[in-house]
Amino acid sequence: MNDRFLRACRREPVDRPPLWIMRQAGRYLPEYRALRERADFLTVCRTPELAVEASLQPLRRFALDAAIVFSDILVPLAGAGVAMTFDPGPRLAAPLRTRSDIDALRTPPMAEAASFVGAAIAELSRRVTVPVLGFAGAPWTLAAYLVEGGGRDGFPAIQAMLHRDPDTLERLLGKLATIVGDHLAFQLRSGAHAVQIFDSWAGILSPADYRRFALPAVRRAIAALPERRGPVIYFAPSAHHLLEDMAAAGADVLGVCWRTGLADARRRTGGRLALQGNLAPHALLGPPASVRERARAVLEDGRGPGHIMNLGHGILPETPIEAVEALIETVHGFATNPIAHAFSGRAGSVS
Ligand code: 1CP
Numbered sequence: 005m006n007d008r009f010l011r012a013c014r015r016e017p018v019d020r021p022p023l024w025i026m027r028q029a030g031r032y033l034p035e036y037r038a039l040r041e042r043a044d045f046l047t048v049c050r051t052p053e054l055a056v057e058a059s060l061q062p063l064r065r066f067a068l069d070a071a072i073v074f075s076d077i078l079v080p081l082a083g084a085g086v087a088m089t090f091d092p093g094p095r096l097a098a099p100l101r102t103r104s105d106i107d108a109l110r111t112p113p114m115a116e117a118a119s120f121v122g123a124a125i126a127e128l129s130r131r132v133t134v135p136v137l138g139f140a141g142a143p144w145t146l147a148a149y150l151v152e153g154g155g156r157d158g159f160p161a162i163q164a165m166l167h168r169d170p171d172t173l174e175r176l177l178g179k180l181a182t183i184v185g186d187h188l189a190f191q192l193r194s195g196a197h198a199v200q201i202f203d204s205w206a207g208i209l210s211p212a213d214y215r216r217f218a219l220p221a222v223r224r225a226i227a228a229l230p231e232r233r234g235p236v237i238y239f240a241p242s243a244h245h246l247l248e249d250m251a252a253a254g255a256d257v258l259g260v261c262w263r264t265g266l267a268d269a270r271r272r273t274g275g276r277l278a279l280q281g282n283l284a285p286h287a288l289l290g291p292p293a294s295v296r297e298r299a300r301a302v303l304e305d306g307r308g309p310g311h312i313m314n315l316g317h318g319i320l321p322e323t324p325i326e327a328v329e330a331l332i333e334t335v336h337g338f339a340t341n342p343i344a345h346a347f348s349g350r351a352g353s354v355s
Pocket residue numbers: 025026027028029030031040045072073074075076077078090092093094139154155156202204317318
């Protein structure tokens with residue numbers, strides 16, 4: 005197996021930084037759009053054969069260093085009985101606003117509620133020669149969607165709950181920490197080599213509220229994982245003001261968006277964690293020469309033990325394929341240590 009990604013997560017030496025792309029399966033790929041003509045989003049997620057197909061699509065085109073199972077952060081909650089549709093983002097039939105709504109949220113074992121995710125991971129790990137990533141939303145980010153009922157700028161409903169009824173919010177976060185810990189552990193048992201936690205909306209919190217609400221919940225989810233486990237990546241965009249606190253969540257790798265420089269993040273976290281990121285997704289809308297220049301700047305900024313090259317957030321649906329190719333060529337041509345690089349192979353990633 006190509007273990008460049010796992011080595012970088014552990015801050016071990018590598019010939020060049022590994023690369024994967026957040027949301028590498030998705031709407032920028034014509035073959036994904038074709039798959040979605042045949043099946044709706046939740047059906048793809050819940051049918052292991054289709055989820056594996058979506059996960060394999062980017063790997064057939066690009067020599068990436070990790071696969072990610074095709075699912076969504078809200079899918080385990082749908083499995084736990086929260087009624088929702090996707091259009092394209094999640095829409096809940098009934099947002100959770102009161103204490104009794106939250107008490108009614110079930111926390112069934114994820115091996116039952118999201119068994120299809122485990123089946124997709126097991127099959128994917130048989131089909132690829134790169135590590136397979138599982139993932140989950142962080143408790144705070146899942147709570148933001150559950151309380152709002154969908155995505156909305158600033159998530160005013162959870163902000164109101166935080167101020168009006170902080171005990172109820174803490175109760176919800178406690179339940180979600182259980183669900184997230186269980187879901188991550190289930191994915192690792194099913195064959196995931198590493199897991200990523202997306203805290204997409206942590207950045208709307210002040211440092212004090214992050215430390216009171218979001219951080220304890222994500223820390224509890226990570227602490228619930230077995231001691232001998234694959235690496236955990238913790239990513240929150242627009243969270244420059246939270247970086248030192250995020251480093252205390254218990255993850256091995258910190259994902260950072262483009263608003264924070266990698267060398268700056270390394271200094272602020274004392275070099276204790278590997279770092280992942282952080283080319284701006286918009287950089288891929290530029291011509292290939294510009295993509296190469298921007299990607300090289302990120303690679304230089306990330307130099308040091310444990311850099312996983314990635315975008316600073318999910319790839320945009322309008323991204324041209326040539327831009328992704330330019331990114332890949334640049335990473336493949338970048339030697340962490342020029343002497344070791346001369347001896348490295350370039351095997352494909354789908355067997
Ligand atoms: O029409 C479609 O095909 C649906 C579009 C889509 C896709 C392709 C959604 C709806 N989710 C996904 C897949 C997905 N979501 C993956 C797949 C694996 C991969 O290749 O990376 C992952 C990791 C996610 C994670 C996810 N979903 C996040 C965290 C990452 C981030 O961008 O911050 C979030 C916030 C979601 C919620 C969600 N699901 C879908 C959309 C459009 C959204 C955002 C909605 C909103 O906030 O309004």
